[in-house]
Amino acid sequence: MSEDTVETSEMETPPAPRMLVMKVAVAVMGVLLVVGFGLVAVTIIKRASSPQTASGPVGPGGQFGVSDIQVDKDDVVRSVxxxxxxxxxxxxxxRGEDIIIVNVKTGKELGRFRLRALTGLAEATKP
Structure with a gap:
């Protein structure tokens, strides 16, 4: 009795259902990775090209408007x-000399440096 023992090649056998599911899952994950990297790149480019402005009162044209810096009536501005x-x-x-530090984007005073002359013991030890 002759048996029909013709071997079929792997190319002719259909893929198992599990393998088809695996191929679809890998393709979907690959697409998600590409889309995710593209979204990250677009976000980085957008944020780098238009940096956020400081929060606070902003007038027309992006200016902070008028800002009051407190100085004494007789004080003289030496430099800016x-x-x-x-x-x-x-x-x-x-009263002496001060250096006032102001944030130009918000117009708020950040702090002052008070410049005072040396007196007493500190003046005596000066080289």
Missing amino acids: NLNEDRMAIHVAGA
């Missing part, structure tokens, strides 16, 4: 130095 986001105002008066 400005960089990207800070302004230093050197003020001299009867």
